[in-house]
Ligand SMILES: O=c1ccn([C@H]2C[C@H](O)[C@@H](COP(=O)(O)O)O2)c(=O)[nH]1
């Protein structure tokens with residue numbers, strides 16, 4: 839008899855986004871993103887991190903003080919990294935991301951041809967950045983759906999092997 843109660847597709851792809859987020863060096867926010875094609879193949883994955891050649895130990899990770907001494911001007915957002923890592927046509931794809939995208943990521947999402955965003959945290963959703971994202975998504979016909987926090991990485995035990 840087959841196993842029941844396996845992960846749904848949404849849980850599976852959001853789970854991959856979470857796994858990717860674990861690579862982030864940001865001490866405050868670890869964001870993961872996973873792009874999925876119409877035929878349910880993973881075509882891009884990413885997390886928030888510094889651009890190539892920018893040393894994790896040299897660049898700042900703080901949020902306070904001078905703008906140039908904070909992480910904000912330097913970190914590549916998870917969604918953008920997933921798009922840049924994909925190297926393929928993303929028309930009609932879905933993007934799973936652990937936090938609702940900021941307006942800069944929204945622009946990249948729209949321009950890449952992604953048509954659906956599935957997110958978990960709505961930390962940005964009601965901020966100006968999230969409002970701008972929604973305004974652009976609505977105009978461009980990109981849908982966005984919130985997933986409940988239901989994804990847990992399960993450690994194998996003898997019982998569930
Ligand atoms: O759409 C987004 C927005 C932000 N991020 C990344 C960028 C930073 O590393 C953190 C945000 O840090 P806070 O301390 O929560 O301000 O998240 C992203 O990947 N995608």
Ligand SMILES: [Zn+2]
Pocket residue numbers: 915916917939940941942943944
């Ligand atoms: Zn962003």
